[in-house]
Amino acid sequence: MARPSFRWAISPLGLKLFVIILSVNVAISAAVFLAVSHSIDRGFLDYLNQAQQRRAETLAEGLVEQWSQHGDWEWLARSPERWPLLVRQALAVERRRRPSPLGEAHDFVLRAPDGAFVIPPQEEDPDAAADWHWLPLSYHNAVIGELGYRPPQQMMERMERGFLARQQRNLMIILASLGVASLLLAGGLSWWLGRRTRALALATRRLTEGDYNTRLKGGGRDELARLAQDFNVLAATLKANREARARWVSDTAHELRTPLAVLRGEIEAMQDGIRPLDQENLGSLAQEVSQLERLVTDLRLLSQSDAGALETQLAPLDLSHSLKTRLLDAHGWLADSGLTLSTEIAPKVMIRGDSQRLRQLWNNLLDNSCAYTSPPGILKVSLHRKADQAVVTWQDSAPGVPERELDRLTERLYRVEGSRSRASGGSGLGLSIASALVKAHGGTMVASTSALGGLCWTLTFPLLTDKIQ
Incomplete structure (x- = not known):
């Protein structure tokens, strides 16, 4: 130092x-x-x-x-x-x-x-x-x-x-x-x-x-000593942000390189006549392009969230109806993934929210549960009021996440197993996007260990009151 x-x-x-x-x-x-x-x-x-x-x-x-x-x-x-x-x-x-x-x-x-x-x-x-x-x-x-x-x-x-x-x-x-x-x-x-x-x-x-790496000597309890401590905290924060930005650029480049390499390989195989130019191979190319498009869209959303420019149309909204409707639509998806759904949703829980952004939030949580929960598994979702907040509890069955990893789950491109392979599900941006969407609604998203053996997410949203209608 x-x-x-x-x-x-x-x-x-x-x-x-x-x-x-x-x-x-x-x-x-x-x-x-x-x-x-x-x-x-x-x-x-x-x-x-x-x-x-x-x-x-x-x-x-x-x-x-x-x-x-x-x-x-x-x-x-x-x-x-x-x-x-x-x-x-x-x-x-x-x-x-x-x-x-x-x-x-x-x-x-x-x-x-x-x-x-x-x-x-x-x-x-x-x-x-x-x-x-x-x-x-x-x-x-x-x-x-x-x-x-x-x-x-x-x-x-x-x-x-x-x-x-x-x-x-x-x-x-x-x-x-x-x-x-x-x-x-x-x-x-x-x-x-x-x-x-x-x-x-x-x-x-x-x-x-x-x-x-510059640091000031601490010691003392006067204003200058506190200023020196704040300066050291600022320097450490800037250093951590620079390192995080470097990792972010490296991880983003890696995520983009993988589908691009697959696209290039398949196109070169067709050009060399190794693979025929038919509907099946064109469909494979379209799938890789869709994966690239999704990744770019996710990156754009996170950059907007960082800049405070994430577009949300907040209006009085029935959170109970939004959550219940999306879970009903996902029955087929959950069944294909071998998951049994259990819900306990209180009626008429009103918040100020954006229906499209909330649907995107539910999709990311569903995608995470379906990708990482071993079949046959259980997904339990509940919604209730607590004081002046609406609380959503989203928990699934095994496998779980070590407690030391819980705070890092919403980091961008972070995977618990340390693998960069998308075979385990997604690009590693889903939970980061979910956290940004909850934050855009003035809420919080906290991870903990589920009693079912898997992961539990606790989401809180400010309830709609007469003063903010």
């Missing part, structure tokens, strides 16, 4: 899968990176805003307490060096609760109710105050000043951007690892799938070139 040999090559399908999988993973990784970066950026900024506002509120409480002790801000304006110490003392509790590098003295300013700075900003830009956030300071419902604090956006370059840079660097490392893993996964998957599809493509090409 030949198996396709493979060389390493880039599979177009594998390359496409590789590009698609890698592109999808890169797109997902980029989307995750942007989403996480945005989330970290916005989330961290919101956290800073809340933390800075909380520190400003804590410092405001301390400043109000200091103002209540001094009654004004003059003491702080005269000694601005006390401002860092005051900020550190006011924020000491908050820092112990939530340590943070934020909250330095230069991040806060203080101005009096009239707008004059008590603790001015350290920037030289006079418009820098416009960028500060202001928190009013109240004592007994009276505004005693405003505490300004630097918004977190302005501190990003000094502190937060370093933190975000570290987080984004770590995220980039994670995404790079994910990209490498995706690359390996995409490459491995595309190689595995591309290798299997390439093997299937090469095997299919060999099959189209007529190499029906």
